[in-house]
Amino acid sequence: MSPLTPAMPSVDYAALAPVLIVLGGACLSVLLEALLPLRVRGRVQLGVTLTVVVVGLVAVIVRATSGAAPVTTLAGALAVDGPALFLWGTLLALAVPSVLLLADRSVEPGGAFVADPVALGEAEERERVAVGARSGGATARARTGGGGGRDGARGRGTRARDVVEGQTEIFPLVLFALGGMLVFCAADDLLTMFIALEVLSLPLYLLCGLARRKRLMSQESAVKYFLLGAFSSAFFLYGLALLYGYADSVKLADISQAAAGSLRPDSLLFGGLALLVVGLMFKASVGPFHTWTPDVYQGAPTSVTAFMAACTKVAAFGAILRVFTVAFGSTVWEWRGVLWAVAIVSMVIGAVLGLTQTDVKRMIAYSSVAHAGFLLLGAMAITPAGLSATLFYLLAYGFTTVALFGLVSLVRGPDGEATHLSAWAGLGKRSPVVAAAVTFLMLALAGIPLTSGFTAKFAVFSAALADGMTPLVIVALVVSAVAAFFYLRLIVLMYFSEPAADGPTVSVPGPFTTVAITLGVVVTLLLGVVPTAVLGWADGLSFLG
Amino acid sequence: MSPTIYLLLSALLFAIGAVGVLVRRNAIVVFMCIELMLNAVNLTLVTFSRINGSLGGQIMAFFVMVVAAAEVVVGLSIIMAIFRTRRTTSVDDANLLKY
Numbered sequence: 157m158s159p160l161t162p163a164m165p166s167v168d169y170a171a172l173a174p175v176l177i178v179l180g181g182a183c184l185s186v187l188l189e190a191l192l193p194l195r196v197r198g199r200v201q202l203g204v205t206l207t208v209v210v211v212g213l214v215a216v217i218v219r220a221t222s223g224a225a226p227v228t229t230l231a232g233a234l235a236v237d238g239p240a241l242f243l244w245g246t247l248l249a250l251a252v253p254s255v256l257l258l259a260d261r262s263v264e265p266g267g268a269f270v271a272d273p274v275a276l277g278e279a280e281e282r283e284r285v286a287v288g289a290r291s292g293g294a295t296a297r298a299r300t301g302g303g304g305g306r307d308g309a310r311g312r313g314t315r316a317r318d319v320v321e322g323q324t325e326i327f328p329l330v331l332f333a334l335g336g337m338l339v340f341c342a343a344d345d346l347l348t349m350f351i352a353l354e355v356l357s358l359p360l361y362l363l364c365g366l367a368r369r370k371r372l373m374s375q376e377s378a379v380k381y382f383l384l385g386a387f388s389s390a391f392f393l394y395g396l397a398l399l400y401g402y403a404d405s406v407k408l409a410d411i412s413q414a415a416a417g418s419l420r421p422d423s424l425l426f427g428g429l430a431l432l433v434v435g436l437m438f439k440a441s442v443g444p445f446h447t448w449t450p451d452v453y454q455g456a457p458t459s460v461t462a463f464m465a466a467c468t469k470v471a472a473f474g475a476i477l478r479v480f481t482v483a484f485g486s487t488v489w490e491w492r493g494v495l496w497a498v499a500i501v502s503m504v505i506g507a508v509l510g511l512t513q514t515d516v517k518r519m520i521a522y523s524s525v526a527h528a529g530f531l532l533l534g535a536m537a538i539t540p541a542g543l544s545a546t547l548f549y550l551l552a553y554g555f556t557t558v559a560l561f562g563l564v565s566l567v568r569g570p571d572g573e574a575t576h577l578s579a580w581a582g583l584g585k586r587s588p589v590v591a592a593a594v595t596f597l598m599l600a601l602a603g604i605p606l607t608s609g610f611t612a613k614f615a616v617f618s619a620a621l622a623d624g625m626t627p628l629v630i631v632a633l634v635v636s637a638v639a640a641f642f643y644l645r646l647i648v649l650m651y652f653s654e655p656a657a658d659g660p661t662v663s664v665p666g667p668f669t670t671v672a673i674t675l676g677v678v679v680t681l682l683l684g685v686v687p688t689a690v691l692g693w694a695d696g697l698s699f700l701g
Numbered sequence: 702m703s704p705t706i707y708l709l710l711s712a713l714l715f716a717i718g719a720v721g722v723l724v725r726r727n728a729i730v731v732f733m734c735i736e737l738m739l740n741a742v743n744l745t746l747v748t749f750s751r752i753n754g755s756l757g758g759q760i761m762a763f764f765v766m767v768v769a770a771a772e773v774v775v776g777l778s779i780i781m782a783i784f785r786t787r788r789t790t791s792v793d794d795a796n797l798l799k800y
Contacts, residue, residue: 347761354768358775365779375783376795382779383731383792386772387722390738393765394715397742400758401708401749451798 165231172229172236173215174244175338181208182331189328198267201327202259208331209255213248216241220693226700228344232407235344235478238697242547243341243474247467250554251334253672254463257562258326262666264572268457268565269323269366323366329359330463337467341474344482344700346396346406346432349475353392353439356471357385360464364456369572377455384448385438392435398428408483415487429484429491436479440472441521442528443502450513453521458573461517462561465524466554469531473550477535477543481699485538495536496628503529503635510642516564516575519642520557523601526639527553530632534616537623544694545615551690552600552608552683559676560597563590566663574660580646582655587662591650593677598647600680602640608683615691707748714741728780728790732773739769 169176185204192200219241226237234240261267336356343349365378400406402424403414415425434445441449453461484491506526513519531553534546567574567583567590574580584591600607613636617629665673683690714737721734743762750758784790 347764351764351768354771358771361775361779365782372786373797375779375786376797378779379728379783379792379795380798382776383722383728383735386732386735386776387719387738390715390718390735390742393739393742394745396761397745397749397758400746400761401752404749404753404755405757406761455798 166229168227168229168236171219171224171227172234173219174212174248175234175335175342177212177215178208178248178331178338179335181205181212182328182335184208185328185331189324197324198259201324202255205255205259205327205331206252209248209251209334213245213252216245216248220245228700232344232409233348234339234342235700236342237700239474239477239543239547239699240342242694242697243470243550244338246470246547246551246554247334247337247341249551250466250470250558251330251463253555253558253562253675254459254466255327255330256668256672257459257462257558257565258330260459260565260666260668260672263565263568263663263669264368267323268368268459269326270368326363326366329363333357333359333363333463334467337471340471341478343475343478344408346399346408346411349479350389350393350396353389353435353475356468357389357439360460360468361385363460363463364452366460367455367457370455373455374457375455377452380455381448381452388435388438388445391431391438395428395431395433395435398424398431402428408479411483412486415484425487426491430494432479433476433495436472436476437498440469440476440528440531441525442532443498443505443525446502446505446525446528449525450509450518450521453524454515454517454575458517458561458565462558465520465557465561469524469528470550470554473528473531473535473546476532477546478699480535481538481543488538492536495532496625499529499532499536499628500631501529502526502532503632507635507638510639513642514577516577516580516646517561519577519646520560520564520601523639523643524557526635527601529635530613530616533620533625533628533632537619537625539619539623540696540698541619541622542616543699544691544697545612545619547694547697548683548687548691549612549616552612552680555676555679555683556597556600556608557676559673559680560594560601562665562669562673562676563594563597565669566590566665567660568663569660577646577649578656579660581649581653582659583649583662584651586655586659590662593673594650595647596677597680598643600684602643603636606681606684608680608687611684611687611691704748704751707744711741711744711748714738714744726791726793728783728792731792732776732780736769736773739765 181204185201188200188204189197228235333356336352339352340349340356343352361378361382364381365375367374396406399411402418402420403411405411437443438445453465456464503526506522506529510519510522510526513522531546531549534542534549564575565573567580569579596607600609603609603613617632621629718734718738718741721737722731725731725734743765746758746762750756780790783795787794
């Protein structure tokens with residue numbers, strides 16, 4: 157072998173199977189997008205996406221139950237260990253209801269997505285014309301301007317039909333985002349983590365801007381998310397560069413080793429850590445780095461918000477846990493004080509600003525900021541109990557959020573979703589089932605017993621307490637009580653006020669949305685009543701390295 | 702010349718980029734400032750690569766460039782989309798979502 161031949165890193169295909177399945181499925185999906193005729197594209201894409209997610213989930217479960225030893229593979233770029241498998245399972249399990257919500261056509265005819273507003277206008281015009289023609293009107297002929305106009309319209313027919321059929325690009329985008337998330341929470345070096353961060357973010361930026369209704373808000377949310385997201389990933393990257401300067405490596409284990417005895421100035425280490433944490437906290441929408449969250453949650457199509465709220469949080473906290481534990485576990489006493497402040501700020505901002513919101517989606521966004529603070533409590537406790545509690549919390553919170561956004565998409569006014577709180581008044585009288593489901597999920601977010609929220613909070617708080625964070629736990633309990641007020645306010649609004657005469661209607665969900673919501677509600681209930689099965693799995697997991 | 706000076710230069714460039722993101726109004730210019738930040742990081746990486754005497758930093762700079770290029774594609778398409786509906790790229794005008 158000549159000295160220039162690089163040593164090929166070994167690739168453990170069995171361990172990587174879930175990632176390979178999802179990213180391979182994403183590439184296949186792009187190919188199908190180009191080759192399939194329009195009529196069948198939507199159905200095939202949905203079938204492929206769901207199959208990929210489910211097969212990936214099965215691969216994770218097979219790997220987790222086979223008792224295979226944790227490995228790092230691809231020259232130490234990815235660590236497939238217990239927490240990684242748990243997070244992969246969580247992400248793929250959450251992806252199933254998210255994809256179902258994204259694919260739903262029953263609530264919004266033609267789906268909630270459209271790429272081109274011009275095409276949308278044309279399509280709606282054509283639909284109107286077609287309806288006019290059917291009702292046998294001269295209006296139709298007048299609108300199309302006779303035969304010539306009709307020929308011209310035929311040329312744009314494909315594009316217009318595309319709009320009526322709905323966008324199918326969302327499926328490969330979701331799969332790429334999901335693949336990025338899987339890599340993000342298993343990345344064992346910072347460079348891989350950065351690439352995964354971008355792979356998961358870029359499709360999400362696009363997805364945010366594709367709403368069929370309220371396009372200006374949707375595009376605005378995409379621009380805000382993109383600019384702030386790129387800004388924060390630049391911080392992440394500068395942190396990476398400083399840590400590379402400190403440790404001469406970006407592998408998490410090497411950074412930990414260097415922190416134990418490097419001759420370089422510590423300012424590089426802690427400067428790098430601070431910048432890195434800014435980038436990670438942004439993605440997890442923690443504390444003072446949350447400013448994008450309410451805007452994007454409100455502006456993005458609700459099904460995208462569901463996917464983003466649940467899965468991005470899981471992936472980001474997965475990465476935070478790994479970075480804290482593997483790379484900075486040895487210096488925990490030096491930096492934890494700062495994160496105390498971040499956690500308190502996050503919880504207080506989430507709860508206090510949540511009180512003042514008048515929009516359901518924004519309210520859930522602030523609630524997610526508060527929850528990010530709670531999650532940070534568990535992530536800061538670098539103990540096995542903290543790890544398992546945080547993992548459980550992510551799973552529980554994810555399913556609750558997906559189901560909740562599914563329900564939000566059902567309450568509709570004349571111009572799309574009615575998310576203003578006043579529109580929800582008296583919902584309990586008009587649609588008892590939806591109101592009951594929302595009530596249950598709100599109680600889960602508030603952390604009432606017999607829901608997954610209670611178990612998750614209990615686990616996180618007791619782990620934090622055991623690790624000497626008593627003042628933080630007290631703050632967290634107070635904040636939980638404050639946050640419970642705005643969850644309960646919505647419940648009171650639904651049951652104890654009269655519905656407005658011209659209030660919104662509650663759509664009857666199609667099978668996809670029904671399945672997604674039911675799944676979320678059932679998991680929330682099961683994790684609250686019999687949490688031991690999942691807690692037992694989460695217990696005793698540990699990071700490699 | 703000591704390579705440390707390049708670290709200072711890159712820190713300065715990064716800071717200029719960050720300040721630019723915060724004060725400029727045009728979405729395209731904001732985006733250019735972000736690109737400046739990414740390239741400041743590249744300079745840091747290459748300098749550390751030189752100081753440490755390892756190639757890793759230079760390889761990473763290539764990764765950053767590729768990611769930056771991908772980001773340009775997505776970013777400009779989003780900015781184009783909002784420009785076509787609003788006829789402006791000022792980030793001050795994007796104010797439907799607030800509080």
